[in-house]
Amino acid sequence: MFRRFRASFAWIAAHYRVGARVGIWVPVALVLTFAVLKQFNPFGINAAAGARSEEATLRIVSPYYTPSREVAVVLVDDDYLRSRNVGWPLRFAEQGRLLRQIASAGPSVILLDFVYPHGHGDEQAGTGPDDIQSLLNPLVNTEDPVIREVPIVFTAMAKARRALPPDFSFCADRLRDTSAPLDILDPQSLPQELQERLRPDGGGRFRVGYIRWSRCGEDYPLLLGGDIRAPTPVFAAYRAFCESPAHSARCQASHPARDPADFVHPLIVRSGAFPPPEQRFAFSESVCQRAMPEKREVGRGERFMVAIQQLTLGVFQDLRTAADPQLSLPCPAVAVLPMSRLQDASRIEWETLLKNKAVVVGADLSGLPDFVNSPVHGQIPGAVWHGLALDNLVSLGPNYLADRHPGLKAYGGFALLVVFAYLFPFVLFFIEQKSIKTGRAWMSFTLWMLLALAYWGFGDGRAAAACIAIGIGLDLTLPSASVVYLVGLATVAILSALLLEAGIPPGNWLGLVLVAAAFGTTMRLYCRPTPQRTFPHEYSVLRAIYLALAGMRSRRTVRVSEPPATGE
């Protein structure tokens, strides 16, 4: 057996050497090295490159996300507190009045992104304790059919991981057996009066969604531990949304209550580049990027241009910090309605903005650490993050973006390593030919100049100058290298974006490009001897232009010095 394997390996090695012009042990050693590096993840570089790849891809494909326009986020903001001359937290009675106002506009569901782990009011200061009943009174003591029909999802904290069963993982890949007991609620985080109003089946008018999960990275889990008794706020709100008469038809294919297995994988929150037109109610167009049109979808051409803009300009800078809102895309793809603006609106405006919508109520206040890093918009209030996740579910249903095949991600990297190792010597042999190298040098220089032109066209003179400097520097030292990296980077980014559009989450493509670069550099040393290099490099475009100009000048000089014809 061993002898036969050895013979087969020797045969493969011999054929490989003939074709690839390098021994098979070089790629084998490289594969082993990178496999070990991937496994050990030194300084978290693999995870960091993976996260960065995901962020970059989500940004590039953001123009292709179409928001549902069925989600609105109402934020209690600093201006509201100032104008009302009140502090934070708002009194329960004030919260109840706000909730009643929102409910009377007829939304499909209200998700309340406030948790109540502590008593309100100050008994010792004489203001008396604030009772949660003050919040519930305007909502329960009503005969208004509109208000009575609106389900409200409260937010509570899950118990810390150490207090849960040892096999419990917040971000699970499969449904948990519901016959096993699960005591996930941190009782301190939800007042007793609210706990008593919850139904065991998760339905009814008052519902709960659990937060404080961990080890999920940037993903948004829908069912903590894969247990249908532990929905997160967005899943509980989505279920209520699907049960509302206005939207039950759109959830027919896959209903969150009937088909929870379709929603067990944690959601990768996709952000959109175009905010809904409702955004104009609160934010002027000078502070937000262009909104989507009122009555039609964003055109294909515009989506493509924005995606290309994000791809090319995002190579060298974090566009979230750009001054131009068309580049930084600061406004999310859900309608964000600050209370300071909403309080002066008429009843008709409230209904236009909120009727039949899923409404997330949260806070955006100075000093509250409730911010989440978003790949497209920078840091956004937690309530807006809930809103984006909910919009993903409403817009994409069970086809939301998720890592449904974790094995593919884990072993796909190794498979790609083997493919790299096998193919690279052949690729290197092709691209290292002299005629190809000259063409590569011209393409590299041209690409850098085009990139500079693109930056200049988008008004970023500094980045344009940097591109010219890099282009000249590389042209004089490594003239033919950059086209491979630039085209490779663009290709994998576009491939990753196309896969994401097909519902497959982006892999670590930045890491892939880095590994390919390391492979190429190492392999080249074994494929051919390294000659002594001159400066500027013999393939340098600038050197070629200089020599051509010098040649023309010398020919002209020779022509001038020619003796006049004598006619003999």
Next chain:
Amino acid sequence: MFRRGAGPLSRSIQFLALLGAWPAAQACEVGEQKVQQVMSARVATYDEKGDFKEEIAKDRIQVNVPLVACLDSPALVKVKTTDGAEVWVDRLDVKIAGAPAKPRQCKDTVVSRESDTRAPAVSGVDPCSG
């Protein structure tokens, strides 16, 4: 209004004090405002602190009569009921005629912030984590 014989300095101080108090005094001036229409079928009534009291039917509120009073915080207006009582209701529940039109003020800052620091992914407002 100004006392005869008061010096120019004290007159100026009085004038400035009155000028400073003017926005507060005007902030919730009832003036000629009237209840034009009741917008909800059932209207919640509150006490002047904003605590919920009870719910009344729409037709119990008198329309085309002047507002009795108003509050900015909480945002309530006092209206008359058909039985002559006065109750505080939410401003949103009644359409008021003669109210000063407020200019539409868009927010000039967006809700997102630059991602120069990474915030922990804590969702929900938890005062303990700050």
